[in-house]
Amino acid sequence: MDIIYAIWLRNVKRYVRSKSRIVGSLGMPLFFLLVLGFGLNSVVVIPGTGEGYLEFLVPGVIAMTVLFTSISSGVQIIWDKQFGFLKETLVAPVSRLEIMLGQTLGGATTAFIQGVIILVLSVFIGLNIVSAVGFLIAFLFMILIGIAFTAFGIAIASRMEDMHGFQLIMNFVIFPIFGLSGALFPIDSLPSWLKPVALLDPLTYGVEGLRYGLSGTAQIDPMVCFVVLAGFTIAMTVLGSYLFRKITI
Amino acid sequence: MSAIHVENLTRMFHDFVAVNKISFDIESGEIFGLLGPNGAGKTTTISMLSTMLKPTSGTATVNGRDLLTDEDGVRKSIGIVFQDQSLDEELTAYENMDFHGRLYRIPKNIREERIFELLTLVELEERKNDLVKTFSGGMRRRLEIARGLLHRPKVLFLDEPTLGLDPQTRNHLWKYIEQLNEEMGITIILTTHYMEEADRLCDRIAIIDHGTIIALDTAQNLKNKVGGDVVTIQTPDGDRISSTITAPWVEQIEQRDGYVTINLHNADKHLSEIVTLLNGNEIEITSISVRKPTLEDVFLYYTGRTIREQEADGREAIRMRMVHRTARR
Ligand SMILES: Nc1ncnc2c1ncn2[C@@H]1O[C@H](COP(=O)(O)OP(=O)(O)OP(=O)(O)O)[C@@H](O)[C@H]1O
Ligand SMILES: [Mg+2]
Numbered sequence: 324m325d326i327i328y329a330i331w332l333r334n335v336k337r338y339v340r341s342k343s344r345i346v347g348s349l350g351m352p353l354f355f356l357l358v359l360g361f362g363l364n365s366v367v368v369i370p371g372t373g374e375g376y377l378e379f380l381v382p383g384v385i386a387m388t389v390l391f392t393s394i395s396s397g398v399q400i401i402w403d404k405q406f407g408f409l410k411e412t413l414v415a416p417v418s419r420l421e422i423m424l425g426q427t428l429g430g431a432t433t434a435f436i437q438g439v440i441i442l443v444l445s446v447f448i449g450l451n452i453v454s455a456v457g458f459l460i461a462f463l464f465m466i467l468i469g470i471a472f473t474a475f476g477i478a479i480a481s482r483m484e485d486m487h488g489f490q491l492i493m494n495f496v497i498f499p500i501f502g503l504s505g506a507l508f509p510i511d512s513l514p515s516w517l518k519p520v521a522l523l524d525p526l527t528y529g530v531e532g533l534r535y536g537l538s539g540t541a542q543i544d545p546m547v548c549f550v551v552l553a554g555f556t557i558a559m560t561v562l563g564s565y566l567f568r569k570i571t572i
Numbered sequence: 573m574s575a576i577h578v579e580n581l582t583r584m585f586h587d588f589v590a591v592n593k594i595s596f597d598i599e600s601g602e603i604f605g606l607l608g609p610n611g612a613g614k615t616t617t618i619s620m621l622s623t624m625l626k627p628t629s630g631t632a633t634v635n636g637r638d639l640l641t642d643e644d645g646v647r648k649s650i651g652i653v654f655q656d657q658s659l660d661e662e663l664t665a666y667e668n669m670d671f672h673g674r675l676y677r678i679p680k681n682i683r684e685e686r687i688f689e690l691l692t693l694v695e696l697e698e699r700k701n702d703l704v705k706t707f708s709g710g711m712r713r714r715l716e717i718a719r720g721l722l723h724r725p726k727v728l729f730l731d732e733p734t735l736g737l738d739p740q741t742r743n744h745l746w747k748y749i750e751q752l753n754e755e756m757g758i759t760i761i762l763t764t765h766y767m768e769e770a771d772r773l774c775d776r777i778a779i780i781d782h783g784t785i786i787a788l789d790t791a792q793n794l795k796n797k798v799g800g801d802v803v804t805i806q807t808p809d810g811d812r813i814s815s816t817i818t819a820p821w822v823e824q825i826e827q828r829d830g831y832v833t834i835n836l837h838n839a840d841k842h843l844s845e846i847v848t849l850l851n852g853n854e855i856e857i858t859s860i861s862v863r864k865p866t867l868e869d870v871f872l873y874y875t876g877r878t879i880r881e882q883e884a885d886g887r888e889a890i891r892m893r894m895v896h897r898t899a900r901r
Contacts, residue, residue: 325677326674326677329674329675332671333660333663333667333671336662336663336667337660337662337663340662341662355584364809384885406657406660406661407654407658407659408658408659408660409655410654410658411660411672411675411719412675413624414622414623414647414650414652415647415675415676416644416647416648416676417675421888463849467689467785504580521881566805571625572624
């Protein structure tokens, strides 16, 4: 536990200190919220819910924020490798599993905080809060998304020599995960051949769970969302730990 | 008990042999030097002994713990200062130390006390709350050494501890290293390609080249082996000298870049003979000097090359590494 805490603490300290990173990574979600949310609010009506597009969009943008922050926290390991700091942790008499878990929880924490910032900002620009319990449900899903995708980032980072390959992963893995997840549109309105693909995307369940918590309605049963996302989180943690164990410097 | 016992340790990268069946023993409390040019295999050796790299074959024990079967035991026994920087620049000096202390499970009160002691020792106590990215190269190096000592290792590895530092800082670090060894009895194994560093610090020196240990002894014994003295002759006629001076008291004769070096005993006795011989054969002497051999001569003796001519200046190397890193940031 001490080791996990030490590594978690380092990650959180670095996060709190990197003001430019915090602000920078809030830029895109805010842009989505303001431009899409307000721009399309009066044009788009989400069938079957009666809510405005802004209400619909907020959970999606929160999921996006948590997704991108957690992936980049996981990939942080490559920087640690390049700047030599990883050696300091690897040569210590601690298990790789502890290092990996500390890194995962640290990344998930920062991703969660970023998500909460977007959530709070959304309340300011007009999101109606349905219930306190709904908030907690939303938090739960944010944490799960954060853990799952930080672990996913670590898994990727463990197999990569340097940052060069990252752009590729970004374009062919992470953007599709985001784009297909129903963060920006209801999955029910997808053409029938594309809907199964969206249902294979783990983030879909995160977005729908968040949506249930924040607006009270969702297109997938929240229990199903929870089970699928929790399963994915465990799978990613196992995969991340496995690949991280084999990392060499 | 020997602090480190190495037997036929070998490491290959694909079919390239970086470290080739090296064997040696390091006594407890000794300062042991691995001296060799770039690419000799020093870092690879240290990486294997510190569990960061698996040997291709061979065995070793560190502090009595087997490298292959008891990685954790080895890790608990050692401290290491890597050749390349391994600090977190976004944290302060104190936080870097604190992180290390937590990794080694040092209880809070002891941790704080030791961090204070060590930061004072390396004269960084006043800067402890500054971010490492504001530190100079020498300060970083001192912090890394302090950090490596925090958990009181039995064996300390220092991979090129003074590479790229100015002479003053280097002198300073040498004093710390000696102090650590004397006062705490820590066994130290250091790598370097600075002759004076090896000469000044090390009880024994292993000269390593192309992955093989070519000589291992105290600095004094290594120098004695070369011969009692070195005569250096500057001349435009280098080629003819080696064929002219063939007396039995010549132990070795090498010529390079307009200089001829002769290893021999009792140079004062033979000097006039050399001059007479050269004059008799009308070989021009620009200058001639006699000195005691240095480790550089030892290296030349064993390899036929000087250590300097096969590598860029060390400072250059570290600068290039830094540029490389910044570019990737
Ligand atoms: N990961 C690796 N893959 C392939 N070759 C390697 C690797 N690491 C080291 N080598 C090779 O092994 C040889 C020994 O390298 P090593 O780093 O041990 O040298 P060194 O004595 O520490 O040199 P320096 O003084 O430059 O630090 C070099 O030829 C190097 O190119
Ligand atoms: Mg080296």
